[in-house]
Amino acid sequence: MLILHAPVIHTGYLNFLAKEKEKISRIYLIPNALIESLSSTKPDIAAIPVEQMTCLLSILGYPEVEVFSQKMVKELARAPLLLINDRISRALHKVYFPQSDVEWTSVFLRWDADSIHTEDTHSFPESREPFDVEMMLCAYKESKLSSDWWRQVGATVVKGNKILGVAHNEGMPSDHTPYQRGAVRDFLASGERPELVDTIHAEQKLIAQAARTGTSLYGASLYITHFPCPICAKLIINSGILRCYFSEGWSTLASADLLKNAGVNLARVPM
Numbered sequence: 361m362l363i364l365h366a367p368v369i370h371t372g373y374l375n376f377l378a379k380e381k382e383k384i385s386r387i388y389l390i391p392n393a394l395i396e397s398l399s400s401t402k403p404d405i406a407a408i409p410v411e412q413m414t415c416l417l418s419i420l421g422y423p424e425v426e427v428f429s430q431k432m433v434k435e436l437a438r439a440p441l442l443l444i445n446d447r448i449s450r451a452l453h454k455v456y457f458p459q460s461d462v463e464w465t466s467v468f469l470r471w472d473a474d475s476i477h478t479e480d481t482h483s484f485p486e487s488r489e490p491f492d493v494e495m496m497l498c499a500y501k502e503s504k505l506s507s508d509w510w511r512q513v514g515a516t517v518v519k520g521n522k523i524l525g526v527a528h529n530e531g532m533p534s535d536h537t538p539y540q541r542g543a544v545r546d547f548l549a550s551g552e553r554p555e556l557v558d559t560i561h562a563e564q565k566l567i568a569q570a571a572r573t574g575t576s577l578y579g580a581s582l583y584i585t586h587f588p589c590p591i592c593a594k595l596i597i598n599s600g601i602l603r604c605y606f607s608e609g610w611s612t613l614a615s616a617d618l619l620k621n622a623g624v625n626l627a628r629v630p631m
Contacts, residue, residue: 361439363388363428365395365448367407369416372467377420380442380465388428388436389413390448398451433457446507447530468507484616484628487605491521495583496607496629502526503585508559511586515562517570517601519580527565531558563592567599577601583629590615597622607631 362384366373377384389410390398408416414425426432433456441457443449445464453462495516503514506528513529560568563584570577578600586608588596593615596604603625619626 361386361388361436362442363390363436363449363452365390365444365446365452366413369408369413370467374420376465376467377417377422381421384422384442386424386426387417387422388426388432390452391427391429394428394430394452395448398448398455430456436460445505468509484626487627487629492583492605492627492629493631495523495581496585496605496631498523498526499583499585500607500631502528502562504528505530507531513562513584513586515566515582515584517566517577517580517582519577524575524577524580525566525569527562527569529559529562529565532560561589561592563588564595567595570599581605588615588619590618593618597624603627605629 362380364387366389391410392407410427414427417425437457437460440461440463442463442465443453445466446468453460495518499514499516501514502516503512506512506514508529508531511529514526515528516526517524563582566582567577569575580599580601581603582596582601583605585606587606588604597619601624604619605627607629616626
């Protein structure tokens with residue numbers, strides 16, 4: 361059984377539906393009313409209405425389509441479920457199906473890593489300490505939740521060997537937003553005008569979450585899969601984070617001097 365959150369149909373969804381056709385006996389679409397209860401943001405007005413999505417799925421060869429409701433939870437909880445690994449579906453799983461047998465799948469598209477410009481970072485000091493490697497692995501695990509098609513970035517913030525939070529870059533207000541609207545920066549050079557984007561960076565999200573919960577980051581260490589952009593570097597400095605560990609470069613390393621001059625120690629953790 362597939363419980364589907366599909367605000368937009370793109371190649372990622374088409375590839376997934378074609379690949380899993382033999383496995384899917386019935387599709388349950390998550391309605392807007394339920395999405396509102398599972399998310400802090402309202403359903404996007406650009407999302408395809410459930411009625412039209414039903415017609416599209418029928419054309420694609422899926423005639424057995426229903427609108428999911430809370431009345432179905434007891435019955436579906438006993439069946440193996442297939443869920444899209446996005447924010448709404450993760451919330452659905454947590455609230456209604458925490459004990460169910462769930463197979464997670466991704467429909468998000470990924471650029472070939474070789475086509476993404478990344479500055480060389482081998483001039484930075486390196487750390488291969490087991491704890492640093494472990495925290496970087498945690499950041500990479502988190503990055504896999506990102507819907508961003510350009511770079512999937514994960515971050516972990518640690519203080520006194522205790523993880524204070526993890527985050528990944530994601531579209532706003534929904535992780536499907538880039539697939540619905542596109543992005544202005546699709547027409548700009550890599551690394552140019554990072555403020556013109558609907559995506560919140562992992563570092564921005566971590567620091568904002570800490571502010572919301574009243575968690576002090578003074579003296580903390582940040583582990584991030586990719587080198588911070590200039591905007592995030594300023595947030596890191598003013599949050600009180602004193603150590604920044606990264607593994608891969610970014611489109612530009614212009615923020616390196618900014619971080620160093622502010623007393624933030626930089627180190628690369630090779631993975």
